[in-house]
Amino acid sequence: MKFNLRFLIIALFICTISVAQNKGTISGVLTDKETNNEALPFANILIKGTNISANTDIDGKYSLSVNPGNYTVIFSFVGYESVEKPVTVKANETVTVNQVLSAGGYTLKDVVVKSSTVNRQKESALLLEQKNAVDIKQTIGAQELSRKGVGDVAAAVVKTAGVSKQEGNNNIFVRGLGDRYNSTSMNGLPIPSNDPERKNIALDIFSTDIVEYISIDKVYSSRIYGDFAGGNVDIISKDYRGDGMLEISLGSKANTNALGQANNFMLQQGPNKSGFVSYGVPNDPLSGFNFENSLNPVKEAPFAGEFGIKAGKTFRIGEEGKIALFGTASFNSGYEFREGLTRSVSAQAAEQKSYLQQKYSYNTNTTGMFNANYRINSNHKIGYNLLYVNSSDQVRDTYLGSDRDYDNADADLYIQRGTFTQNSVFINQLLGNHKLTDKIDFNWGASYNTVEGNMPDRIQNMLFHYRDNDYYSLAQATITDNQRYFQNLKEDEIAANMAFTYKLGDSKNGDSKGKIVAGYNGKFKKRDFEAIQFNFRITEAGLQERLDPNNLDAFFNQQNYANGTFSISSFAGMTPQTYSGNQDIHAGFANLEYKLTDKLSSVFGIRYENITQTVEWRTQFDAGGGINTFERNEFLPSLVLKYELNEKQNLRLAASKTYTLPQFKERALFVYEDVMESKIGNPYLYPSQNYNLDIKWEMFPKSEELFSVTAFGKYILDPINEVIIASASNDISWVNIGDTGYAYGIELEARKNIFDLDENLTNKLSFGFNASLMKTHQDIDRQKVIDETDLNINLTDSSSGFTGASDMILNTDLSYAKNWKNDAGIIATLSYNHYSDKLYAIGSQEKGNLVDKAMGSLDFVFKTKLNKKLGIDLGARNILNPEFKRVQENAGGDVLVLNYKKGVTFGLGMNYQF
Template identity: 45%
Template sequence: MKKNLTLLFALATTGLFAQSNIEIKGKLYNQLTNTVLADTKFKIEDLGLEAKTNSEGNYTIEISEDAYEVELSVEGFEKVKQLLGEQTTLNIYLKPEEIKSEDIDLSTATITVQRNKAAEANLLNMQKKSTQIVENIGQVEMDRKGISDAAGAVAKMSGVTKQEGTGNVFVRGLGDRYNSTSLNGLPIPSENPGNKNIKLDLFSTDIIEYISMYKTYSSQINADFGGANVDITSKRYDGKGFFQVGLGTSINSNALDNKAYKLQEGPNYFGFKTTKIPTNVLGGYNFENSLNPVGRPSVGGSFNLKGGKSYRFNNGSKFGFFASAAFDSNGERLQDGVARTVDAHGNGVKDFHTFTSNKYNTNTTGLINLFYDINPDHKLRANSILINNSSQSLNEYNGYVRDINENENGLVRRGTYERNTLLINQLLGEHKFSERSDFNWGISYNTIKNEMPDRIQNTLRYAENDEQYYLANQDASLSHRYFQELKEDEMAANLAYSLKLGVDGYAYKAKLTVGYQGRYKERNLEANQFNLKVNKGDLAVDPNNLDGFFNQANYGSHFLISTFDSYNGSYRPQEYSGEQTINAGFAELEYHFSDRFMAIVGLRGEHINQLVDWRTALSQGKNEFDQFEILPSLAMRYKVNDKNNLRFAASKTYTLPQFKERAMFVYEDVTEIERGNPMLYASTNYNADLKLEWFPKQGEILSVAAFGKYIVDPINKVTIASSANDQSYANTGDWGYAIGVEVEARKAIIDNKGLNPEQVTIGLNAAYMQTKQELNDDKVFKETYFNGGRINTNFTFNEDSFTGASDLVLNADISYSKKWEKGGSILATVAYNYFSDRLYSLGTETRGNQVDKGFGTLDFILRTKLDKNIGINLAAKNLLNPVIRRVQDNLNGAVDILSYKRGMNFSLGLNYQF
């Protein structure tokens, strides 16, 4: 009877230029009889190659040098898997199972080739061969380090830190406004009205194949770029059918006490519920949700389903699909907290001596990926991704309340529920017309909806004489309910045509690429704050039963409801809308001066139009800017030898202000209030990088890079010099710069190959950087005139660092892995992350800077497979549980203005693959 011989080579992508091949030769053996498998024909279907063992069992094949692993299986024999490493001779021994070897017909054996881009060795090969300076992290490495989302993955790359409590990242000291995010090369919108980029923690690893970070600019990347472009590649499955189901649970050590773990009433466990504004909201108290905190289980849960399959047809075409659905939730409590402010003389104010925060987050994701290869030269791919994310928090601040100037035991409670729903739809195509020319394209339509339904805040004063709480009534907004909704639609298109010149087999002398990129987005934000104006402030209340005061029976006599713009029982919301259109044409010339030295020269012309229209409590107005940018770029690579690369890159880019930053829209938090500046304008960035890479062996790297950035007219968040100390945005100086050095090392210190491979690997990356920028009060005053007013600032220093920039960022890990013949495996990783002090906000009015103090985190991850079907995963994170501190640095000493502990997080998961 006929059986198949399957040889699986996991290959990397071809990179951005020609890919070379290597020759692999050896023998096939029957391990039991120690005899060769002679005269066995086979073909490598995906590469269009045929081969045959000779009478002595010898074979010779030519494959891509990116191949890193070979797996050979024959029905009746046990599987053999072996890493290729540096060797080009591979003798493969097959051990028979129950079936006798003579029952197996090897005359028509088949070798199939599949690609596994997510493997660490493959991604390093991509990095090695790429023309651009790029870093990659794939599914294999993310699993090894226990990473659950894209934010955690990016934070493991050199020079990157994650902002505490958010999914935002800083790259080389540059924050949200200087970075960009894309999915499969196409842009994706932000869920937050104040951010340019979407929170990366919305993307769970269930839908990610690998992530690429481009720290240098090329003309095929959106030019709103300063720190890095993060490109997420969604999963694509090509292979035999599979189906996997997983379950898990998690707990935060601070949230073990359920009596202290309380949340706002209203949102449900899965994070899909949305509360609407009541009808006739100004005519009575008709809100749906209670103001009383409710106890909730703090244990998180998760489940996931995923599966896929591909089909090969007789005409040579191929179709495949991959689908996944996942839900994850987790509870967290911040405790041992302090929150306070510092006055203009740098003295500590008796503010909130106790701060606690209970949090509950959910993330639901669904992905459908379809691919259809008409033939090897024409390929189509479609992606649809749905993400529903919710975050719920109940924050309590106990102590001195500035707004009511009361004693030590005042209370401010804020309950916030935020829901984001993102739908991404993409269609992509790859077309190879000849050995010289190809055409790639992609289009996308994305929608996102951000809702903050029924945020609640209550402020209470405490009377020591009768030991009772009373609702503060100095201002109508001290108790309020707030509703916000943002909707954004975005369409994008990428087109690129490439023509190779001087083609000689796999190599070519030059390649010219021309293309177009377009992006149009429209955003609408609407916000309503309903102030609960207390007119019976002499009645004692129970903080945990505020429904006893705020109810329909007391409406009118005890309190009233007001908003910023109401008349005869109706109201108008605060709102702004924005439109942004970007049209860009680009051209790149890649030229190989020799087999060692090549360069890419790029030029991009980009037209940007941004329009913002608002009507808020501050004003009503419209503002537009329109500009055209010419943006050159250069990337060079010198191949010192087969294991070393020397790279250089330089470019000019820009940084746009965001819609919210240019609209006169007011957002109030417990400790700060911010508004926009319509006169804000774009910064210009000049970037340069020099990098040396060494790849000692397959899967290993040692690299060092130096970088520099010079920014003209940098944008910063500033404190306005006024009695209210509100915050806004401004081009705060004429110049700013960032310089630094990055190192990366990855090494296998134990690497035992064979039937039961065993490996110990260590990884380290670190970045040291310095940033500085000019702070100019006169520049801000002169450039911010609008509607008869200006922004006044009084910076404490004339020069300072960029906000979010740490001098030192460090990531280190050590992993142990072992695999057994029957499919069992174990993988254990210890990972450490550290960042030094970083600037949170600039000092004003003689006050010092606010600084987030550096700290380190330690995680332990254990992943096991009992056999080929059952897997058990365990993770213990934040084991050091450091105190997270924000201080204000003053001449007479630093003052803690915020501190807390997050607690340790433990999770356990079980999965089964059918």
Template identity: 40%
Template sequence: MKRILVFLAVLTATFSYAQSTDSVVGQLTDKEYNNEPLAFANILIKGTTKGTTSDFDGHYGLQGLEPGAYTLIFSFVGYETQEISIQVVAGKVTEVNVPMGASAAALSEIVITTTTKRESETALLLEQKKAVEIKTAIGAQELSKKAVSDAAAATLKVTGVNKKEGSSKIYVRGLGDRYNTTTLNGLPLPSNDPRNKNIDLSLFGSDIIGSVGIGKAFSSYMSSDVSGANIDIISKETSQKSLFKIGFSSGANTQTTFEDFKEIDGANWFGINSNTKHNVRNLSTYSFDNNYTPNDGKANPNLGLSINYGKKFTLSDESSLSIFLVGSFSNKYTFQEGASDAIVDISDSGVLNVGSIFDTKTYNYNASKMLMGNVVYKINPNHKLSFNHLFVHSNNQKVQDFIGTTNDVGRDNDDNRLVNVLLQTEIQNKLFVNQLLSTNKFGESIDVNAALSYNAIFNDEPDRRKNTFIINNDTNTTRISQNAVRDNSRFYGNLFENNIAGNLSFVKYLGDRQENNGKITLGYDGSISDRKFDGIYFDHNFTDPRNTFLDINNLDATFNQSNLNSGLFGIETSRGRNSNDAETYLPQLYDAEKTIHAGYIDAVYKFSDKFTANLGVRTEDVKMNVKWDTNISFPGFSNNSEIALDKQYILPSLNLKYEVNEKINLRASSSITYTYPQFKEIAPFTYEGINFQESGNPALLPSDNYNGELKFELFPNKSELISVGLFGKLIQNSINRLERNSAVERDFTFDNSGDATVFGAELEGRLSILSKESEDAEKSQNLTFGGNITLMKTKLEYNTANTLFNYTGDSSELEGASPFTLNADLSYRFSVNDKETISTLVFNYQSDKVYSIGTNFQENIVEKGVPLLDFVFSHKFNKNLSVKFNAKNLLNPSFERYRDIPEKLTMNSYKKGTSISVGISYNL
């Protein structure tokens, strides 16, 4: 059968290329990727400029050859070049099928480059074209061209994706953190932050990323706790015989670098704080390790250092062992200056109702370290075993210095007093990821794949320090303010979560792997997560705050053992228990567990050469239990309680693909998924900021999601794409973050607000404007354009039967859903032999979108849309040495939020400044 198919392929290629029978045809296959067809490889007749490239199915053809001897050169970036001598006979068709790979062989010439196939734009575009389901990915090649430094920034280059400013959360088609999932090599990752479901994608630097896939349409083999997208990070592997690359970069910000800068006392420049837990064992002893007073200094230039090492060992003709190691360090200083006004509304008489009005200064320092290693053992072409280990350590230090007025202080014209709120926050993350993956092929038609992972995350918030002062400009004095219990406090928070996950799948092809009518997959996915979180406040309550004056630049002269002994202030814990017995001031905490067991059957069947269908059914059993012991209660629940959710699902999915011709695909997708509440959305633990607080709602229930999509794809050539898509979603019993009315100015919680609908259209284009190449292929230049537009309409219809929250109006747009998003880039590339220059302009715009939903007659808070423009330039002097320059946020717009009233009065505003960096890398 296989011989017949090869003969038919040869016959088809022969007919399609020329009438002359003096030709060479064949197929190139990829030994490094399950012997799949290798597209876009180069075939050149040695000593001439005559050649061609393989098509989408790996086929190639050379026609019009005179009879005689020739040497053909087969090459592809990242693979060994092969030279094969042939004899062309008059009136005959010469067939040459070539398996391409990176393993060593007895070849006359070997060419190794640093770019591997699965990271290139054209290869990912080919995978998108061939896939049955709707998928999008961005690879390492494109990340480098656009100066993308991490996975979070990578997602923003994909159609329909945007990000909430000042947060790690991304939104896909208007759906935020709780509606998305994150995986590494297809295996789940825990969150590094108790307030989020997904891990901060900025922790994954571009050095470890092979590609980032955004799955916005769903199949049965994917987790179904999702309605926005699954973000799957594929880690790098090496296919080169050897690699050693070192890179260094430095950068500056126009409003930060070399300016005055405040830093938290405790963590060092390298971003390590060993004092992550409090040492308080007696409330009469002031035993805190860190100073209250921030350290004054200067913001130095940002630095980055990375080292890549790879080695491939050939064990036999079919067996190899490869090792890839990456280590990196980076830091970043940022400063923001602006305003924060707690505008509530305007009364019927036109009077503005406001709370605090602050001038704001925010100093932020971030340092991160990353180590990744993988070992890949290719036993033979049919069996492969790989182990991945990833360690990420990040430390983020923020000093927020707010000065202004409140309803009680500084409002009247004759009141020359100001409120000063100082908040110092440090977040330290340590993430450990361990993965073992195995792929196996048995015979011609059966695959068995398995994977197992163990992940652990340590999230520490050591010694969050808050102070509130009253500044009297008439007397030039500063005193303690104590209107609320948290006005002067220290907080310690610690989170630990571990996760064990695994999957197993059996694949049966309906034919053999290369030529078949489809396949049937049976699989199992399992996941067990366990999270423990505790947090404790140490409130400093002053006996006579109105007469307690201090030096704002030397807070430790007030907050010390001597003043504690004298009774100037006392210390109470978060539960108000003032005792010398450490066992009586236990921290607030919550414990959470979640187990998922899922089985699925997924069938792909090719009804004809043009029409393919993918039908899947997934069953999931999901159990979640959250126990808490806090100092607050929620209506219907005590401050010491627990909640259990136990649901079973049967979830179908359907993907259809119709190939109009070789360049045009029509696609359709539909599925049913669900959304579980997050741990922190349920636990009624309160997180407090300078002028806001947020707590969970244990009454939350899961949402049911119905998803549908239609898409048209046109592939003009191997590097071009034009696509148009329409999508819609119905989310029953949707979960939303909302602002409720309370004594706190901005008090946020979560609720099943009602049913939500999302409808939208997406347009994407990747076009080659200019492409020139010299006859000898030593010089080339091209100009390319890429862009995508998303238009979206979202509507949340409030559940008015809910008496716990009084919603403002009948409906709202969804939180974080930008009605209009535009991404565009223009790139010019010029190369001469080993020299290469690339210049790229990258533009992004997101229109106004809801920041938080209002209740109790307060309108929504809206985040204003801003344009962003970046410039990237890189030059490669030779195979070894290259430099890169980038300038980000060239337009430096003002980032603002406003209350959604006709006057659109600004509540928050600040600028980020323009960042410039220069880097150099050397590849040995």
């Protein structure tokens, strides 16, 4: 009996193998006639009269295994005309059937056309692209942005693993590496910064209305500029598909902190609610009091609004040509208020400055985008993108407390500072994609970008508040205590990309072995910056006058100037302090993407860059002017390996060498003075060298699910850091702080559908999670700084972590989505973000490090579609309203030096599509 059973099992096994060996294969590629014959993912392939079916992958490829015989294959896709094709299959042979689908007899008014480009907004499509790509990439699309209620690109990127945002500014940290180590591009072309303090443009000025998807490259590729160590954020702008659309949205939002100050919310006069101003340095300000704006604050009602409109249209030109137009314009504003302690203390925790700070702010963002994409025919496509963003920030700060340099036992020191900043970015891009032959593609792009950043008429006044008699008088320890300041930045940048791609093997028959890509990148940047400050020297008699701090116009006016009560002066008369920067980068690159085996793929890359950077200045520290130039030649190799463990799992490895450039302002001998600190440039600063390594395991259980683990390491030679230098006023500067630094860590990511109850309509609950655990370290070498510069540092420790880096970053979200047959539906998302303690500044003069304490934020978004045209959105941000704390790590324990709460922001919006 045992023999018979064994015989039966062996016989069945042999028959199974025999049947499997006798099967044939039907495979091929589906393309989309409506999108320049691009690959069509997620299309359906069915053997007529059977249950045998498949879906195309992100590259439009499919494969079916069937017994020998004659079949009819049905190709279909939502909104496209189905195609049936007869096929004869022979044993052990592969039949290649490629097919082009089109809208055919359908009209676009009757269906929603879902092209490959539109699907790249979907989470499932982007995950499939991530799975199949050889390069290591991470993307977040329009669908995920909408689900999580994300309103701008900065909020989007911090939802991804290993990315955090520094509290109080727009600085993004990727794997513990801050602004200087990252880069930003749009449609693959670089875009300049809108802030003289930063290398990268503020990502929160980009509304997600303009975004198709965002790609975060944390692994270097030879097609990216070599000034890279943390990551590159590439914003892909919307590319419209469809017959026509028009959508209008309205909204409002309110912050609990600001509403709590509704009876006392005051801002400086001058800036208007639109965020656009035209005033600047007045005529002849040294010979009379000719300033345009009042010093008296004006009361505001802290209620904010939003408005947006977007439209798209597609036109056919001839038999093959098509042009797609898309435009969007929006305006939004917001009021905020925060209150808390801000102070500096000695190594023994003695107070040097200690204030209660109140900060009132109003910000705006105006965005306009237009793009036109023209498909000439199936082989050629060109596109034009225009983006204009104007952002403004109006802030009124008041400080009440003490300063050891202002000794007055009877009074507290009271400081008022009003700052208005207007930054505008104008981006123009022209892009082309050309299929020259079946094997050769040519892609190119060119951009001309301009940036203007203005700080017109920043005002500062210092007063004593006499506690017993409750009156104010002006304070003056230095001539700069009472001042008006004007600065302007203009930057032009031209960039060009071109790349030839040669496909190896026969991609039509699914026999592609890879491709060779070679090309050129060029980037040419010019910056001009100027600033002038007018200082008010007050006479002894003027310092005795009693004043109302909300009516300083009663003192600073033409009459008192004419009477000699105060005088006005500036550095070098009406000649402003200036610095200019020029940076040219020429780069050639080549990479080979090659399938080494059925499971092992590789990308070998090499890049050469020639970099020239010149900074020239004339400032109060160097009235005669100075200039500094460096030139570098960089050879940057990179390698990526991908091993397919099985159909759902990949193992990846990446290694590369890159560099990090100092920025213009960091090298210009110019000082920027704030209430609590001053910063001065270091002309001797030079680039760092970076060595990068990543190992990643990933699994894709289903189309919308992912589990991954990534280990990474960064080794940096001559790292650049912001430090306090030994000077009379303890200024901050930038130095190559030591010989080496490193960062290493692990990233975890998971996306899982908890349940999905309806096959035809959405009814699912999904969960997302990512976390990053890391360690950073850098050597501090005082002698190195002394030898290489004319600066001196006296830092407390001989090593530290990287400023801005958290040992742990966590993001998680829970989403429920439900759709009904009448196009109605809801999406509700609860998301939480947490970061652990992070180093803000390195301690000096025996003082401990400044550390931002761990903090988390909870957001809730509810979106509802009442019908096909009308939708209503609700949102609550920062629900937990945690307290932000910064401490100084002294020997006797942590000393609080900054704290505040931001308040909860509630929003209500409505959108209607015609």
